[in-house]
Amino acid sequence: MYVVIFNDFAFLFVFLPAVLTLFFMPGARRFRAHTLIVSSLVFYGISGIEHALILCADVVWVYFLVTRPGFCMSRVLLTAAVVPPALALIYYKYLGFFLRTFIDLNNPLNHQKFNLFVDVLLPAGISFFTFQIISFAVDRYRGDVKDIPSFSHFAAYIMLFPQLVAGPILRYRDVSVPLRHLEHFRLDGRHAARAVGYICLGLAAKVLIADTLNHYIIDYGNDPGHLSQLAVAYTILAYSFQIYFDFYGYSMIAIGLGALFGFSFPQNFKRPYMAVNPREFWRCWHVTLSFWIRDYLYIPLGGNKSYIRNMFIVMAVCGLWHGAGWSFIVWGLYHACLVAAYHYWKAVWDRMVAVIQRCLTFTLVSLGWLLFLFDFAGIQKILSSLTGAANVTHPDPSIEMWVGVTIAAVFTFLVNLEPLAENNATVPWKVALINLGFSFLFVFVLLFLDQSETFIYFRF
Amino acid sequence: MRRVLLFLVCSVVFIIGVLSVGDVIPSVDPFDDRRPNLAQDFSGYDERPIALMKIRHSSERGRPYDVGLFGNSRILSVGRENITGNACSTFNYALSGHSFRSTVQLLERLSWEKALPRLAIISMDHFELQMTNNPVWTGWWRRWHVFLGDIAIAFREPNSDLRDKARIIWRLISTETIIFQRRFEFSFFRRAVLDALKWNGDIFRDVDIGRPGYRPDGSFYSPPLPPKEIAAMTRTTPQIINSVLRSDLERLFRMARDSNLKLVLYESPLHPASAVVFDAAPSFFADANRRTFLETCQGFGITCFSAPREPFLRLGGWGDASHPPPSMLGKWISSIIHSQFAGCTS
Numbered sequence: 152m153y154v155v156i157f158n159d160f161a162f163l164f165v166f167l168p169a170v171l172t173l174f175f176m177p178g179a180r181r182f183r184a185h186t187l188i189v190s191s192l193v194f195y196g197i198s199g200i201e202h203a204l205i206l207c208a209d210v211v212w213v214y215f216l217v218t219r220p221g222f223c224m225s226r227v228l229l230t231a232a233v234v235p236p237a238l239a240l241i242y243y244k245y246l247g248f249f250l251r252t253f254i255d256l257n258n259p260l261n262h263q264k265f266n267l268f269v270d271v272l273l274p275a276g277i278s279f280f281t282f283q284i285i286s287f288a289v290d291r292y293r294g295d296v297k298d299i300p301s302f303s304h305f306a307a308y309i310m311l312f313p314q315l316v317a318g319p320i321l322r323y324r325d326v327s328v329p330l331r332h333l334e335h336f337r338l339d340g341r342h343a344a345r346a347v348g349y350i351c352l353g354l355a356a357k358v359l360i361a362d363t364l365n366h367y368i369i370d371y372g373n374d375p376g377h378l379s380q381l382a383v384a385y386t387i388l389a390y391s392f393q394i395y396f397d398f399y400g401y402s403m404i405a406i407g408l409g410a411l412f413g414f415s416f417p418q419n420f421k422r423p424y425m426a427v428n429p430r431e432f433w434r435c436w437h438v439t440l441s442f443w444i445r446d447y448l449y450i451p452l453g454g455n456k457s458y459i460r461n462m463f464i465v466m467a468v469c470g471l472w473h474g475a476g477w478s479f480i481v482w483g484l485y486h487a488c489l490v491a492a493y494h495y496w497k498a499v500w501d502r503m504v505a506v507i508q509r510c511l512t513f514t515l516v517s518l519g520w521l522l523f524l525f526d527f528a529g530i531q532k533i534l535s536s537l538t539g540a541a542n543v544t545h546p547d548p549s550i551e552m553w554v555g556v557t558i559a560a561v562f563t564f565l566v567n568l569e570p571l572a573e574n575n576a577t578v579p580w581k582v583a584l585i586n587l588g589f590s591f592l593f594v595f596v597l598l599f600l601d602q603s604e605t606f607i608y609f610r611f
Numbered sequence: 612m613r614r615v616l617l618f619l620v621c622s623v624v625f626i627i628g629v630l631s632v633g634d635v636i637p638s639v640d641p642f643d644d645r646r647p648n649l650a651q652d653f654s655g656y657d658e659r660p661i662a663l664m665k666i667r668h669s670s671e672r673g674r675p676y677d678v679g680l681f682g683n684s685r686i687l688s689v690g691r692e693n694i695t696g697n698a699c700s701t702f703n704y705a706l707s708g709h710s711f712r713s714t715v716q717l718l719e720r721l722s723w724e725k726a727l728p729r730l731a732i733i734s735m736d737h738f739e740l741q742m743t744n745n746p747v748w749t750g751w752w753r754r755w756h757v758f759l760g761d762i763a764i765a766f767r768e769p770n771s772d773l774r775d776k777a778r779i780i781w782r783l784i785s786t787e788t789i790i791f792q793r794r795f796e797f798s799f800f801r802r803a804v805l806d807a808l809k810w811n812g813d814i815f816r817d818v819d820i821g822r823p824g825y826r827p828d829g830s831f832y833s834p835p836l837p838p839k840e841i842a843a844m845t846r847t848t849p850q851i852i853n854s855v856l857r858s859d860l861e862r863l864f865r866m867a868r869d870s871n872l873k874l875v876l877y878e879s880p881l882h883p884a885s886a887v888v889f890d891a892a893p894s895f896f897a898d899a900n901r902r903t904f905l906e907t908c909q910g911f912g913i914t915c916f917s918a919p920r921e922p923f924l925r926l927g928g929w930g931d932a933s934h935p936p937p938s939m940l941g942k943w944i945s946s947i948i949h950s951q952f953a954g955c956t957s
Contacts, residue, residue, distance in 0.1 A: 160788070160791070160792050160795075161788070164791075165788075339612070340612040340614065340615060343612060343615040344615055347614075347615055347618050574614065582613075582614050582617075583617060585614075586614045586615075586617045586618040586621070587617065587618075587621050589618050590617075590618045590619075590621035590622040590625060591621070591625065593618075593622055593625075594622060594625035594626055594629060597626075597629075597795045598629070598795055598796070598797040598800050599797055600792075600795060601795065601796050601797075602797075
């Protein structure tokens with residue numbers, strides 16, 4: 152299956168210039184929303200036409216219902232609107248997992264019987280756009296969306312290709328104003344400079360840091376049961392940075408692409424590894440998902456009234472959102488435990504100096520990522536390696552590998568990339584230097600693009 | 612907007628720099644006759660620099676080769692050791708993944724450099740496999756020149772429809788994309804920069820015995836393959852337009868006549884399992900292409916034929932259904948050389 156992704160020559164040199172040309176074509180201002188819809192469908196449809204059809208069906212269905220008179224405060228209509236997209240998500244993402252949990256699918260007879268529901272190809276980003284669709288329906292139901300957008304604006308909001316497959320998860324209020332002014336949007340220097348900054352730094356984060364770390368740990372990841380303790384420590388550290396720069400890079404590129412079309416997407420990361428406790432981590436990591444869960448799940452469950460119970464529920468759901476597997480649920484519950492533990496021992500934790508708090512938070516979070524990297528059997532193996540009980544067959548990490556992790560650590564803890572990405576310096580020599588640097592970085596990234604991997608969050 | 616313009620201008624300059632530096636070839640000649648005929652490591656080089664190195668080698672050699680083998684991977688593995696029974700000096704000019712069009716370009720360039728062999732044996736893809744026909748190793752200006760020529764031919768061709776034009780355009784896009792991306796592979800770029808700065812020295816190290824690599828006779832050595840069953844190929848639709856093929860043959864003929872070059876063109880053989888299928892029921896396109904090929908050659912008096920099946924009946928050693936083993940192909944080519952040359956002098 153071929154997927155158009157941001158770190159791809161076809162996207163950077165064919166798709167994006169073509170869309171920009173159509174979008175800004177004189178005389179076609181009225182069709183800008185349509186241009187975005189069609190280009191997004193092409194972007195998405197290349198990975199599978201049936202996936203694009205599901206997206207279209209979701210959009211048409213929800214729009215049809217939310218525009219019915221009396222949708223606001225009608226629980227029946229709200230349920231009718233959100234159930235089909237949710238069922239599509241369940242069918243594609245979770246049904247196979249549930250069946251595997253309760254039925255022995257290794258038995259060929261069972262496998263044949265449930266053939267239609269297992270090994271289904273997951274549409275990229277279905278979790279993201281389903282959440283976005285649900286958020287719109289609920290906001291409309293609650294009366295938070297006063298003016299119903301036109302169909303083209305609604306479709307553009309859901310399908311917008313810069314954020315379609317891996318977020319940020321947008322609320323309608325994030326894009327309603329730019330969508331209304333789409334016809335009059337003029338790409339000025341501020342927007343374009345911002346786009347350049349975010350796209351270049353996002354590509355660099357993904358291709359130069361995340362993909363390099365992936366290259367380093369791939370052998371360790373494939374054979375976790377035969378590692379030295381140092382190699383295990385390296386794997387934990389490197390994967391922690393890899394997943395961060397992978398998703399952070401994607402989010403930056405999405406923000407940059409959004410700026411090209413007049414949108415100002417919310418930040419998805421607020422230096423999460425600088426968080427001083429597990430609760431703060433979730434306010435800084437994948438912010439748009441955290442806030443979605445807070446507004447549409449945690450608060451309806453009763454919010455802080457039953458803090459611990461609700462925390463465990465939403466974190467389990469958060470884990471399940473990331474992937475259909477017990478390891479993801481355990482990962483969610485692991486984070487729930489961390490947050491609950493912090494809640495109970497807050498007074499002790501907060502007395503520690505900030506550096507220790509950060510180190511502890513980072514270590515605990517990094518250990519949790521092992522559940523993303525391995526299944527339970529893999530976890531068992533890597534833990535046996537960690538205790539020194541393994542028969543070591545892989546060499547220890549080389550100096551080059553440690554340099555890679557050190558660079559990632561420097562950019563995580565010591566450098567704040569957002570002000571640089573904004574690209575709004577006013578001193579002439581700084582402007583020249585920064586943009587010369589961006590162009591060098593862009594071309595340097597191109598030299599490694601052929602070895603770049605798909606974004607990790609695409610599979611969610 | 613000035614800062615963005617600065618970014619765009621600098622990026623374009625850097626990109627042009629990366630594209631240009633890829634044309635640099637090392638000062639060392641890996642095809643020097645004095646080198647032992649062992650496989651060498653060509654990592655970081657694609658067909659463009661390899662073609663340029665083969666051309667430079669021929670032009671600096673001083674005297675022409677008796678026999679030059681031209682084509683693509685289907686003949687590339689035939690080395691000097693496979694050409695038996697004569698004293699002819701032989702060089703393999705074939706370029707992997709290249710089309711007949713690229714071969715014609717290469718011969719024109721050799722002619723211009725006055726470095727043509729005396730006899731050129733050209734392997735053409737089997738007409739069921741003629742999928743693309745773009746020049747790949749040449750510079751972009753040459754490729755675009757050819758593209759415009761092809762489009763003009765497609766408009767003149769009475770039987771050409773919109774699909775033909777679409778195929779020509781798609782082939783150009785596909786070729787340019789591949790070339791562009793290749794130039795941005797870091798290993799390729801790194802090698803090119805080191806060559807440009809002359810920091811590489813002689814980087815063409817011999818590979819370990821049994822490993823693949825280019826040999827000084829221009830051929831590409833691949834270790835012999837263990838016997839394996841090769842199924843008949845799946846049928847595809849060949850995409851060469853007759854008039855484009857005819858125009859290439861005309862150019863080739865004119866060049867050969869002006870340069871006093873003797874030409875032999877043959878349609879590459881297929882594995883017996885595939886040959887049975889395709890010979891029994893050739894596709895309409897392949898049939899038309901083959902007829903054009905044979906009739907045009909006959910018109911110009913060039914020796915052209917489809918490879919007979921008999922010399923290629925042995926099943927072992929085939930890489931796949933269209934890559935005959937070099938020993939088998941070399942033996943058959945030797946018989947062609949024998950029939951064309953009374954005796955080689957070099």
